[in-house]
Amino acid sequence: MELTRNQVEAQLASIQDRYLGQDLITAKMLKELKVSGDQVTLKLVQGYPAGAYKDELQAEVIASLKQIGASFVSLQFDTVINAHAVQKTVKRHDGIKNIIAVASGKGGVGKSTTAVNLALALLADGAKVGILDADIYGPSQPRMLGISGQPVSDDGRSLQPMQNHGLKAMSIGFLIEEDTPMIWRGPMVTQALEQLLNDTQWGDLDYLVVDLPPGTGDIQLTLSQKIPVSGAIIVTTPQDIALLDARKGLKMFEKVEVPILGVVENMSMHVCSNCGHVEHIFGSGGGESMAEQYQVAYLGGLPLDIQIREQADSGHPTVVADPHGKIAGLYHEIARKATARLARQSKDYSAKFPTIKIQNV
Incomplete structure (x- = not known):
């Protein structure tokens, strides 16, 4: 079965990150996506430390993509914690x-x-x-x-x-x-x-x-x-x-x-x-x-x-x-x-x- 990029993105948009309260597309977690026939390669990045929930969400993504016909899913799931804005009058601490x-x-x-x-x-x-x-x-x-x-x-x-x-x-x-x-x-x-x-x-x-x-x-x-x-x-x-x-x-x-x-x-x-x-x-x-x-x-x-x-x-x-x-x-x-x-x-x-x-x- 041939899968399209739109189908995969639509499926990812149906999956919610429990703690963000957003779906994976809205949360901009999808960083890379390659669809070849019924094979899907993707990279997701989570912006906070989720511990065991990261594994749970990863399993949910793979199972969900297989439901729409993916025979093989290669998922790289990373955590990248960014620095966030502070008060305008204060300089952020180095490190x-x-x-x-x-x-x-x-x-x-x-x-x-x-x-x-x-x-x-x-x-x-x-x-x-x-x-x-x-x-x-x-x-x-x-x-x-x-x-x-x-x-x-x-x-x-x-x-x-x-x-x-x-x-x-x-x-x-x-x-x-x-x-x-x-x-x-x-x-x-x-x-x-x-x-x-x-x-x-x-x-x-x-x-x-x-x-x-x-x-x-x-x-x-x-x-x-x-x-x-x-x-x-x-x-x-x-x-x-x-x-x-x-x-x-x-x-x-x-x-x-x-x-x-x-x-x-x-x-x-x-x-x-x-x-x-x-x-x-x-x-x-x-x-x-x-x-x-x-x-x-x-x-x-x-x-x-x-x-x-x-x-x-x-x-x-x-x-x-x-x-x-x-x-x-x-x-x-x-x-x-x-x-x-x-x-x-x-x-x-x-x-x-x-x-x-x-x-x-």
């Missing part, structure tokens, strides 16, 4: 394609636990990832990642990031004793954070996840204006008081022109470990209604589960402690949804253009 800020309007909603598990999920899905603990007053990433000791400097000017579970990390917590309070004013905090970002030898990263301090005060606003952020994730819990503050965080990013990748509702429900009864201790549906109100994506909900806390406290967050478990699966879903939304945003083409310098001679 770091995308900075994703994880923020909350208030403390105690599980933002840091969410941030580290999302970073580890992206890493497990095949991306090059780092995490910057921007909570100068209450750094928690050293404990959550099970990292002790201090970073080394090879040149006396910059620091090598600390690592565990394959994740590159930097935190003020590596430079001070764990029980030492940071009694600093705002300008010192923002300067320290800029140094942690700029003076760390991150190497090449697809994503740097920044665990921001809670709140929406002067420090958070200054940080969001000085750090080149490609997108932000807002973490909240379902109760009204947390949602009030989460809305403020969302509006803050809107004001500084940082795209909101979506809302994560932490502690959505509690499942009794004895009887399996589900109880919405902090209410239900708050994160979804907030996302709907502000027309942003609802990335998913996470349960109030003792294992999440125990695993983070032990230095083995859920995604590495129980990689095939249900909760780790939820973190993977949220990470893929967020980075797929980022992949749909405009790319940063600044590196494509030459720098023009005018000199008097």
